[in-house]
Amino acid sequence: LGATGLTLVFAIRKFANFAHGEMMTFGAYMAFMINVILGLHLVWGFVFAALTVGLLGVGMELLVFRRLADRGAVSALVASIGITLILQNVVNATFGTSPHVYAIVHESDIVFLTIGSVPLRINLLKGILPISVAAAMILLLHALFTRTILGKSMRATADNPDLARASGIRIRNVIHTTWAISGALGGLAGVLLGIYTDVRLGLGFQVLLFVFAAVIVGGLGSPYGAMLGGLIVGLAIEVATAFLAWLERPGVLGLESATQYRPIAAFVIMILTLLIRPQGLAGGKAVILPTSSRRFHLPRVRWRHGS
Amino acid sequence: VTLSPAVVDFANFLIPASIFAILALGLNLQWGHTGIFNAGVAAFLAVGTYTTAILITAPAPMTDQYPGHLGGFSWPFWAAAFAAMLLAGLTGLVIAIPILRLRADYFAIATLALAETIRLILVNARGLTGGTIGVLDIPRPFDRWTVGDPGLSDAYLAALAAGLLLMAFLGLEYLTRSPWGRVLRGIREDEEATLALGKNTMWFRLQAFVIGCAVMGLAGAILAPLVRFLEPNQFDPLATFAIYVMVILGGSGNNRGVIFGAFLFYSFDWVSVRVKDYLPEVIEAKIAPIRLIVIGLLLVLLVMFRPEGLLKEKKNTYPPVTR
Numbered sequence: 001l002g003a004t005g006l007t008l009v010f011a012i013r014k015f016a017n018f019a020h021g022e023m024m025t026f027g028a029y030m031a032f033m034i035n036v037i038l039g040l041h042l043v044w045g046f047v048f049a050a051l052t053v054g055l056l057g058v059g060m061e062l063l064v065f066r067r068l069a070d071r072g073a074v075s076a077l078v079a080s081i082g083i084t085l086i087l088q089n090v091v092n093a094t095f096g097t098s099p100h101v102y103a104i105v106h107e108s109d110i111v112f113l114t115i116g117s118v119p120l121r122i123n124l125l126k127g128i129l130p131i132s133v134a135a136a137m138i139l140l141l142h143a144l145f146t147r148t149i150l151g152k153s154m155r156a157t158a159d160n161p162d163l164a165r166a167s168g169i170r171i172r173n174v175i176h177t178t179w180a181i182s183g184a185l186g187g188l189a190g191v192l193l194g195i196y197t198d199v200r201l202g203l204g205f206q207v208l209l210f211v212f213a214a215v216i217v218g219g220l221g222s223p224y225g226a227m228l229g230g231l232i233v234g235l236a237i238e239v240a241t242a243f244l245a246w247l248e249r250p251g252v253l254g255l256e257s258a259t260q261y262r263p264i265a266a267f268v269i270m271i272l273t274l275l276i277r278p279q280g281l282a283g284g285k286a287v288i289l290p291t292s293s294r295r296f297h298l299p300r301v302r303w304r305h306g307s
Numbered sequence: 308v309t310l311s312p313a314v315v316d317f318a319n320f321l322i323p324a325s326i327f328a329i330l331a332l333g334l335n336l337q338w339g340h341t342g343i344f345n346a347g348v349a350a351f352l353a354v355g356t357y358t359t360a361i362l363i364t365a366p367a368p369m370t371d372q373y374p375g376h377l378g379g380f381s382w383p384f385w386a387a388a389f390a391a392m393l394l395a396g397l398t399g400l401v402i403a404i405p406i407l408r409l410r411a412d413y414f415a416i417a418t419l420a421l422a423e424t425i426r427l428i429l430v431n432a433r434g435l436t437g438g439t440i441g442v443l444d445i446p447r448p449f450d451r452w453t454v455g456d457p458g459l460s461d462a463y464l465a466a467l468a469a470g471l472l473l474m475a476f477l478g479l480e481y482l483t484r485s486p487w488g489r490v491l492r493g494i495r496e497d498e499e500a501t502l503a504l505g506k507n508t509m510w511f512r513l514q515a516f517v518i519g520c521a522v523m524g525l526a527g528a529i530l531a532p533l534v535r536f537l538e539p540n541q542f543d544p545l546a547t548f549a550i551y552v553m554v555i556l557g558g559s560g561n562n563r564g565v566i567f568g569a570f571l572f573y574s575f576d577w578v579s580v581r582v583k584d585y586l587p588e589v590i591e592a593k594i595a596p597i598r599l600i601v602i603g604l605l606l607v608l609l610v611m612f613r614p615e616g617l618l619k620e621k622k623n624t625y626p627p628v629t630r
Binding site (some may be wrong): 044064067068071074075077078079081082083084085086087089090093203209212213215246260263264270271274275287303 | 309344405406410411412413415416417419420421423424427428430431526544548551555592595596597599602604605606607610614618
């Protein structure tokens with residue numbers, strides 16, 4: 001979910017939004033406010049988180065990113081880092097640094113399948129809820145992109161803003177909607193993360209790099225690619241954990257606490273993707289390398305001085 | 308020798324400010340002059356700091372609480388600082404070779420991932436870095452003459468830091484004013500055109516990146532004796548962006564400007580710690596997040612309204628060639 005939200009903004013605005021992680025954290029805290037402080041059901045927390053973070057996204061666009069639109073990807077990137085700092089510490093100043101938990105019952109794992117004598121356990125809340133929410137959102141998004149005028153205008157704007165404007169699409173509205181959807185998805189992802197671990201500072205920033213990895217592996221700007229990328233990155237981390245656990249055994253390498261290095265697997269996959277297939281698995285012709293470096297192997301012209 | 312408290316106070320201001328200024332100079336070579344967006348400053352600082360700390364510490368007795376780490380070489384400071392620069396530069400070289408071709412925002416993500424990787428290594432490679440306990444009892448280069456006088460020790464270290472800052476400034480100023488620096492600015496403004504002029508832009512970018520990383524390693528070499536003990540949490544990947552504020556605030560592309568930016572920024576930091584006692588309790592408890600909110604706000608506002616910084620980069624005009 002987080003990856004999908006991030007990739008949407010990238011598709012339209014063409015910059016990497018570092019603040020997306022903190023938008024997720026913000027969503028998690030909003031749901032915490034509704035759920036624990038006001039004592040409502042967590043479902044309302046989800047709704048409120050999606051709404052507030054969606055609004056936050058639109059606000060960021062209106063206040064900051066709209067004014068930086070013609071100044072290139074890096075200006076917007078730096079601004080999004082500034083917003084990261086602001087959001088993280090507004091949350092810190094308001095809610096304090098100690099982690100919180102939602103007022104929900106953490107049910108114990110249930111056995112849903114037994115193969116031989118090995119029971120496969122799954123936790124209703126931590127395992128099934130994220131998957132079902134994600135699946136529902138993906139279906140909704142798919143319907144949005146393919147069945148509605150709005151979805152089509154979003155795709156058109158992502159493809160070629162000038163052409164979209166010439167065809168009578170109100171680009172500004174499309175951009176705002178995209179931010180709202182991206183923010184809402186980020187908010188939902190934040191609440192799910194909060195359920196999975198607990199609601200703490202830097203919650204979103206911790207996973208931001210994985211989210212970037214998923215987005216890049218899947219192909220920037222492609223929502224379906226982002227979903228696929230999320231799956232691949234998750235799988236890679238699991239495989240790497242098994243491999244590192246094997247390295248940890250004294251007979252093999254005896255490398256101490258090797259499994260702690262498992263996040264690196266996601267980074268390696270990300271960088272490999274950037275080098276081998278920079279457009280990602282599902283990406284079209286995204287321009288990731290500046291044209292000059294694609295021509296890196298041009299023979300160097302040597303000038304003879306004084307001639 | 309007893310120094311007046313004001314001198315010691317000034318020394319305590321000068322050391323961190325110089326470290327920040329050296330970091331900002333290193334970043335300025337990469338970002339200000341060449342346009343390389345390095346989001347992993349914390350990583351290169353960490354490499355430099357840990358290298359120095361491991362090389363200059365004396366052998367420590369192993370206890371249950373302090374299981375020890377690689378170290379106990381008792382190198383002289385100068386040699387360790389040189390090694391720190393070398394290793395930080397080498398780290399930069401290794402990471403740059405695959406990813407330097409990427410566009411700025413992808414490069415930023417990749418270097419941020421590097422910073423997180425280095426932090427993981429600092430936390431988990433206990434045999435190398437002492438893990439979360441860290442490296443303890445880091446000596447200062449002038450400890451022999453300052454036994455029992457912490458004020459004098461601070462003053463000596465401040466002189467050393469200021470001296471190294473001056474060296475870094477002069478060296479980088481020389482480099483960036485040279486034709487080499489002109490090529491870097493050419494790459495920043497228009498890489499295609501620079502390539503068309505027959506410059507191997509990737510090679511120049513690689514040089515600028517590695518030298519910048521080595522300068523950050525030098526900052527780490529001063530940080531190690533300043534803090535006297537190290538632990539991985541001092542190298543939060545987000546800390547990198549404070550250095551960006553300094554560079555952008557001072558004026559990216561202007562070496563004098565970024566030093567000014569670093570000193571101004573650290574003055575703000577310094578004052579915010581000093582005024583803490585005079586603030587109402589409600590604000591005092593929140594001073595750390597409020598500081599960071601101000602940094603974030605500053606970053607956004609600078610990018611929006613004054614991207615060239617306080618001290619603008621001087622337009623380098625060269626006298627016409629006469630034959």
